[in-house]
Amino acid sequence: MDQANINSFLEKLIDWKDFEIFVSDIYKDAEAVSVQHNVTETGKSGAKRQIDVLVHQRTRLHTIKIIIECKYWRDKVSRSVIDILSASIEDLNANKGVIFTTNGFEEGAIEYAKSKNIDLFIIRDIREEEWGKPGRFIRLYLQYYSSIFGPFSLENAQFISLTGKKPDKIHINTAIQLSEVQDYPSQLNLYAKQNKMGQNLLRILIDVRNQIVKNISQKINSLFLPENGNPQIVYTYHINLDFKNFPYNNLIYEDGLINFQGVTFELKVVISQNMMEIDRAKSADVMLIVENYITNQRHLAAKRKDESNVKLSEPIVEAKKVAEENILKNGSVIKLIMEPYVITAIKSDAKIFEAVLLTINIQAEAPPLKSEIDV
Numbered sequence: 001m002d003q004a005n006i007n008s009f010l011e012k013l014i015d016w017k018d019f020e021i022f023v024s025d026i027y028k029d030a031e032a033v034s035v036q037h038n039v040t041e042t043g044k045s046g047a048k049r050q051i052d053v054l055v056h057q058r059t060r061l062h063t064i065k066i067i068i069e070c071k072y073w074r075d076k077v078s079r080s081v082i083d084i085l086s087a088s089i090e091d092l093n094a095n096k097g098v099i100f101t102t103n104g105f106e107e108g109a110i111e112y113a114k115s116k117n118i119d120l121f122i123i124r125d126i127r128e129e130e131w132g133k134p135g136r137f138i139r140l141y142l143q144y145y146s147s148i149f150g151p152f153s154l155e156n157a158q159f160i161s162l163t164g165k166k167p168d169k170i171h172i173n174t175a176i177q178l179s180e181v182q183d184y185p186s187q188l189n190l191y192a193k194q195n196k197m198g199q200n201l202l203r204i205l206i207d208v209r210n211q212i213v214k215n216i217s218q219k220i221n222s223l224f225l226p227e228n229g230n231p232q233i234v235y236t237y238h239i240n241l242d243f244k245n246f247p248y249n250n251l252i253y254e255d256g257l258i259n260f261q262g263v264t265f266e267l268k269v270v271i272s273q274n275m276m277e278i279d280r281a282k283s284a285d286v287m288l289i290v291e292n293y294i295t296n297q298r299h300l301a302a303k304r305k306d307e308s309n310v311k312l313s314e315p316i317v318e319a320k321k322v323a324e325e326n327i328l329k330n331g332s333v334i335k336l337i338m339e340p341y342v343i344t345a346i347k348s349d350a351k352i353f354e355a356v357l358l359t360i361n362i363q364a365e366a367p368p369l370k371s372e373i374d375v
Helices: 016-028 079-091 109-115 199-218
Strands: 035-043 048-058 063-071 096-101 118-124 138-151 153-155 160-161 189-191 197-199 234-243 250-254 256-259 260-281 285-294 298-304 331-339 355-360
Touching: 016 035, 016 048, 016 063, 016 285, 016 298, 048 079, 063 079, 079 096, 079 109, 079 118, 109 118, 138 160, 138 199, 138 250, 189 199, 197 199, 199 234, 199 331
Parallel strands: 063 096, 096 118, 138 331, 234 355
Antiparallel strands: 035 048, 048 063, 118 285, 138 260, 153 260, 160 256, 189 197, 189 250, 234 260, 250 256, 285 298
16 A cells, blocks of 8 residues: 555555445434445346445435446546446336446546436545644644642731730631632631721732743743653743732631731742644544535445444535634644643653742732733
8 A cells, every 4th residue: 555545544444345335334323224335126128226325215205216336437438338227227117326436537528428317436545634723634733731739838928906916826727729710718708907808828829920921831842852742841930919009908717817028939830832633533543525426415325433334424515715824723822821720740851941030010009910920
């Protein structure tokens, strides 16, 4: 088999018998149909006529008889084959004739078949352009952007008593708890001095995280090396959130407030890259185009590896044209920003970049958070 046919489904139909059975299976994918393979009938003339596939389609009022010839040939089907089938239709009182082939029809055969009520089909492999962009075989690169939070700490924190009573010890749970359905603990709600409630501190930390990860994803415009492995890179940020100009810089604690000027925490941004190769026909045992030369309709005839029957699609409709810039191309990088709660383990061979100190001024007078973050 030559290189062009390595991935050919048509080549799986080894000989004429396989081809006839495949055609028989196509017709079985319908209701009220009986299909027979390799039948001999005696006509009105007394002559015995061999039929590759005989189909009876039953309706409430009629039974339609269809005689099918299958030509697994290297040459194109000639007009003489149409003449022979036309004679069989007449002699056997059939309603319709059909010819299936693998290599098309000679010039003039199509118009002649129309005059004889004979349909002409070619069964062939799916052409590359019929798979749609980027083709049957797809190679994409997925870059997953996830993160790991360290605990946070309050900078220049002072307890302000509202009753004159001070706690013996101040303890705030600074571990950042993340989940699919995120909970924002009430003890992390922020307040202004006028006791007006603002945002939740954990929500601000997550917002900052999301902006940092988004900015990094927008600045990375290439593949990591090696392209064929599963490389990983890690950026570490020591983040200082400056709350000096943010009025909501108090936490309620027991009988008073904890006022703070900043929040620090460590954030690791983990970027993992995987190559994804897809054969869109991998799950199929057979996948071929059945094209009608008379009506110009095309159908997909396919059988999955876990199925026993061939299924015939509805007529294929031409896809709408899509702007070139919107077409997925092989080798494209798809960036996936994971939710904060998704943690990716850092590999031993990950490329670790030197830690960066990042100061962010939180300057909104009121929620929502407004800040400029550059990475």
